[in-house]
Amino acid sequence: MSDNKILEVEDITLRFGGVTAINGVSFHVTEGELFAVIGPNGAGKTSVFNSISQVYKPQEGDIRWKGESLMGKRPDAVANLGIARTFQNIALFGQMTVIDNILTGRHIRMNGNWFDGMKWFGKAKKEEMENRERVEDIIDFLEINQWRKFPVALLPYGIQKRVELGRALAMDPELLLLDEPVAGMNLEETEDMARFILDIREELGISMVMVEHDMGLVMDIADRILVVDFGKPIGTGLPDEVQANPDVIAAYLGTELSDEVA
Amino acid sequence: MAFGRPLLRRSYQEDAAILPTWFQKGSLVFFLVTLTLAVLGNGFFEWLPIRLFGNTWLGLIVLTTIFGIAALGLNILVGVTGQVSLGHAFFMGTGAYTAVMLGGNVGKEESWKACVPFHDNLGLLESQGECGLGLPIWIWLPMSGVVAALIGIIVSPAAVKVRGLYLAIVTLGLVFIGLHLGRMLPEWAGDFESGRKWPKLDIRLWKEETPLIEISEDGKWFGLIHLTEVQKEFFLIFAILLVMLWFAKNLVRSRTGRALQAIRDRDVAAEVMGVPEFKYKRTGFAISSFYAGIAGALFGAFTGRVSPIQFGLLLSVDFIAILLIGGAGTIAGTMLGTLFVELLPEVVESFTDWLAGQLDSGGPIGLMANFLLTEGGEGDFGPISIATVAPGWPMSVFFWNLVIFGVLIVVFLIFEPLGLFGVWLKVRNYWKGWPFSY
Numbered sequence: 238m239s240d241n242k243i244l245e246v247e248d249i250t251l252r253f254g255g256v257t258a259i260n261g262v263s264f265h266v267t268e269g270e271l272f273a274v275i276g277p278n279g280a281g282k283t284s285v286f287n288s289i290s291q292v293y294k295p296q297e298g299d300i301r302w303k304g305e306s307l308m309g310k311r312p313d314a315v316a317n318l319g320i321a322r323t324f325q326n327i328a329l330f331g332q333m334t335v336i337d338n339i340l341t342g343r344h345i346r347m348n349g350n351w352f353d354g355m356k357w358f359g360k361a362k363k364e365e366m367e368n369r370e371r372v373e374d375i376i377d378f379l380e381i382n383q384w385r386k387f388p389v390a391l392l393p394y395g396i397q398k399r400v401e402l403g404r405a406l407a408m409d410p411e412l413l414l415l416d417e418p419v420a421g422m423n424l425e426e427t428e429d430m431a432r433f434i435l436d437i438r439e440e441l442g443i444s445m446v447m448v449e450h451d452m453g454l455v456m457d458i459a460d461r462i463l464v465v466d467f468g469k470p471i472g473t474g475l476p477d478e479v480q481a482n483p484d485v486i487a488a489y490l491g492t493e494l495s496d497e498v499a
Numbered sequence: 500m501a502f503g504r505p506l507l508r509r510s511y512q513e514d515a516a517i518l519p520t521w522f523q524k525g526s527l528v529f530f531l532v533t534l535t536l537a538v539l540g541n542g543f544f545e546w547l548p549i550r551l552f553g554n555t556w557l558g559l560i561v562l563t564t565i566f567g568i569a570a571l572g573l574n575i576l577v578g579v580t581g582q583v584s585l586g587h588a589f590f591m592g593t594g595a596y597t598a599v600m601l602g603g604n605v606g607k608e609e610s611w612k613a614c615v616p617f618h619d620n621l622g623l624l625e626s627q628g629e630c631g632l633g634l635p636i637w638i639w640l641p642m643s644g645v646v647a648a649l650i651g652i653i654v655s656p657a658a659v660k661v662r663g664l665y666l667a668i669v670t671l672g673l674v675f676i677g678l679h680l681g682r683m684l685p686e687w688a689g690d691f692e693s694g695r696k697w698p699k700l701d702i703r704l705w706k707e708e709t710p711l712i713e714i715s716e717d718g719k720w721f722g723l724i725h726l727t728e729v730q731k732e733f734f735l736i737f738a739i740l741l742v743m744l745w746f747a748k749n750l751v752r753s754r755t756g757r758a759l760q761a762i763r764d765r766d767v768a769a770e771v772m773g774v775p776e777f778k779y780k781r782t783g784f785a786i787s788s789f790y791a792g793i794a795g796a797l798f799g800a801f802t803g804r805v806s807p808i809q810f811g812l813l814l815s816v817d818f819i820a821i822l823l824i825g826g827a828g829t830i831a832g833t834m835l836g837t838l839f840v841e842l843l844p845e846v847v848e849s850f851t852d853w854l855a856g857q858l859d860s861g862g863p864i865g866l867m868a869n870f871l872l873t874e875g876g877e878g879d880f881g882p883i884s885i886a887t888v889a890p891g892w893p894m895s896v897f898f899w900n901l902v903i904f905g906v907l908i909v910v911f912l913i914f915e916p917l918g919l920f921g922v923w924l925k926v927r928n929y930w931k932g933w934p935f936s937y
Contacts, residue, residue, distance in 0.1 A: 290771050316773030328768035330761045332828065341757045345773035351782050354753030355746040361753045362512070369511040408773065 241268040243444060244289070244412060249298030251284055251468075258284045259295065260468040266412065266444055271434070273447045273459035275479075277488060281468040282448040283325055286414050289446075290322055291315050302412075317345050321410035323401045325417045325448070331390035335400050338389055339375055342407030343368040375403045379433065395426040402433060406441075413437065415447040419454060427451065431458060456480065464488065517748050538733055539724075556845075557729045563841040564736050565797045570821045570837045571747050571830065572790025577819070578828035579751060580783035581763025582658050585815045586670030587791050589677040592810030593650050594643035594792025595697070595799040596687055602639035602698030602800075603631020614686035616695075630686065635703040640796055647792025648785040655784035659777050674812050681807025694806030697799035700732055736797055743790060747830055750786070759783050763828075820904065824911050826918030835919040844900040851896045855885050 244266040251259040259281045266272045274282045287293040289300055291312050300307045302318055321342075330338050347368055353360040376385055379399045384392055389400055398418065405413055418434065419427040431454055437443050449455050455462065456476045464472045464479055466488040472479055479485055508514045518524045538557065573587045614630035657669045681688040689695025701710035712720070714731045726734075750756045758779045761769035770776050799805045817840060825836020854868045873881035873893050884893040894902070915921045 292767060292771065311775065312767075312770040313773045313775040316771055322771055324768060328765045330764035330768070332764055333757070333760055337757055337760070341761045341769075341772055341774070344754060344758060344761075347754045349754045351750065351755040351786065354750050354755045357749040357753065361749070362515075365515055365753060366511050369515070373511075404772065 242266070243268050243303055244446070245299075245301045246285070246289070247299045247301070249285075249288055249295040249300060251281075251288055251293055251295040258293075258468050259288065259465075261298075262463075262465060262468070262470050263298075264463045264470070264473060266446055269438070269442055269444055271438055271445045271447065271458060271460050273449060273455045273462045274465065275449065275452070275455055275462060276465040279467075280465045282465060283416055284468075285465070286322060286416055286446075286448060289315070289414060290320065316408065319409070319411040320414065321405035321408040321412070322414035323398075323405050323416055323418060325420060327394075327397045327401055329389045329397055329401055329404070332388055334388055335376070335381060335385045335392070335403075336369075336372060338400055339372045339403045339407045340365075340368060342404035343371065345408055372407060375406050378406075378436070379403050395422055395429075398422065398426075398430065399433070402430075406437065406443075410443060413443050413445045415445060415449075417448055417450065419449065419451050427454060434458060515752055517745075517752070534737075538730055539726075554727065554729050557733060559842065559845055561729065561733050561736055561801055562798075563837055564733070564740050565794050565801060566817075566821070566841050567834060567837040568740050568743050568797070569791050569794035570818055570825075570833050571743055572787040572794070573818045574822060574827065574830065574833040575747060575750070575759070575790070576783050576787035577822055578833070579756065579763060580759040580780065580787075582780060582783060583663060583667040584670040584784075584787070585667050585812070585819070586654070586673035587787075587818045588810045588812065588814035589670075589673040590647045590651060590788040590791035591795035591798065591814065592677050592681070592807065593647040593788070594795030595805060595810070596795075597643040597646040597792065598639045598796035598799055599631060599695065599697050600687060601632050601634045601642055602636065603633070604696065604698075605631060605633040616685055616690040631698065633698075633706055635705060636698070636700060637702070639698065640793065643796035644789040644792040647795070648789040651784040651788030652781055655781040656777070658780045658784065671812070671815075674810070674815055677810055678807060681810070688807045690806070691808070692806055694804050694809075696804055697802070700735055700797075700800050732801055736801065739793070739797070743793070744830065744834075747790075751830065755779070755782060820908055822918075823908055824918050826920030829917070829920045831923075832918050832920030835923070839919060840904075843903070847900055847903065848896050851883060851885065 242265045246262060246264050248261050248263050249259055250257065250261055262281070262285060264272070264274075274285060276282050284293060288295045289307065291307060291310050291314075294309070302315075302320065305318075307315055307318075330341060333341070347364050349361045349364050353364075376382055379402065381396060381399055381403065384396055384400075389397055392400065402415075402418065415434070419430045422430065434445065434447070435458060438445060447455070447459065459476060461474065462476055462479045463470060464482070464485045471484045471488055472482045474482070506520075508519070513519060518527060538560075569587065569591055572590075573584065576582050576584050576587075654670070654673065658666055661669055682691050685691070699715035701714045702712040703710045714735060715728055717725075717727045719725050720731065751760075758769070758774045759782070761772065761774050762776055762779055762783075766776055769779075795810070821836040821840045822833065823836075824839055825834070826832025851872070854864075855872055857864045857868045858872065859865065860868075869881070871881050872883050872885050874885055882893050883899060884895050911918055917924065
């Protein structure tokens, strides 16, 4: 970990009509860091992710990737800069096989156009073979070899989550946004996923931002944590600091009625 | 590749092959050889007992081939990219009229006025305006695809704005615009009812008298084989289908094809993976329309005379039916669907004709014929009418065909969304595992 800030989110505000989903959230991610965003349901965590990948366009504030503003870029342009993500409710390409899904992740690292594809021989064939090798590495890494030819819609939930991680990894990203990577998983699957996340960080050196509800996991593996509630940031810091923060405790456990009236 | 272990793959290249096993490669060769022999028949090989396909059947097979090319295109748009379009007939029409403008007979007079069909006082067609540039096929055939693709690109932004059913309605509008243009521009489309003449499929280098390869007349090819016109047309058009098929297969197994499928399955996720939605929807529309344009041009050239009415809504619906019955998104399914939709009516009709001939033969077939067919006389019952005029019940074969068609679409949608291809997969998997259930 270094002090080199790669992603800076500065005071962003996102409104949908009268609803303010994000209200002045700021944070930064340094190179090699595992940064976590937590908060109660509906706090705006996923909206922060959607703002970074520019699926939503925040009205105020700025998001900078290595000094370059992401605001107003198309989602695919953001992806091209090396920002990959997974989704809370799995968003795999259901009718495609595991291999094809992960190969789609290689899209930004390939450049054959439709004509190269149609004539196959030459560029397309060479490119397919090279990238297939990379995909097989990822399949090995995530231990999903036996599923590789299955259409992903048929796979169990835990495996789908892994395939989605694999698809994001295939982009060779510099920053990985993980939206609830262990949501709905049992203990064993959670432990597997935690191991993959740590491996990604240590072996591949990819910086990560993670949204997660599993506090045990977050406190164990995150370097720093941002807590949001009702779209507002209520605390940033090391896991121990955040755990001790009274505002955070109030957001999660609620406050006494008398306090609120007063 | 190991013969004994067809599923053993030793390289990624083998794994990505279109026909990965020797059995599949062999089947393709066998199919092509059989088809060639069936088409050539005893006209060429005297030891063959019959000419399997008469000119009527062969003509129908050529039409099926042409429709197969168009269906491949719609499959790329609807099955692979997931954009429902009812405008395929319009793109076919675009290709057809590009072909006739570029390749049609050169008008006798210079002015465009001479191109307009002229009716006399009684409303009878007196002069068939015919204008074209008389260019050779190697220009007008690719250009008809290119022009259709350009129109597709112009239309594609609509697909980013509207989705699903709404897109279907927007593209439906295209068909009516096309019909309207056909009526408004007689110098292009000829007479609205009777249409105009299309260029022949003869392959010329430029505008010379004797074509390089003669297609439109019976005769010897390269001084070797005596072929009829339809046979020649079949071989040319079937070769084009094979090439287009190969292109479509390659597209689906490469980067662009995966991007299209990604947009079909999850468009937001696709964008976040770096697949620009707009660009690839445009690509999908362009390629699909290119196929339609080529098919339209061939359709015009093969039938010889087409009127704008033929590129109407029914044609678009035919293509949607092909995809639904065959299995949208699969290329093999598209081919099966085309065969089924285009040939079934003729099979039903031939069967009825044959049955009608057996009416008085007695025996079980005669009994069945008596049971099924009716001429509408007293005490003569049966569901299929063979009377010349058959209003209402019992229905004529033509109406029965429509009913069968409609029922099939409903049945496939409910019971087998993967279409004929899904049926084939089930049968194959059953026999793969036999006698075990899996």
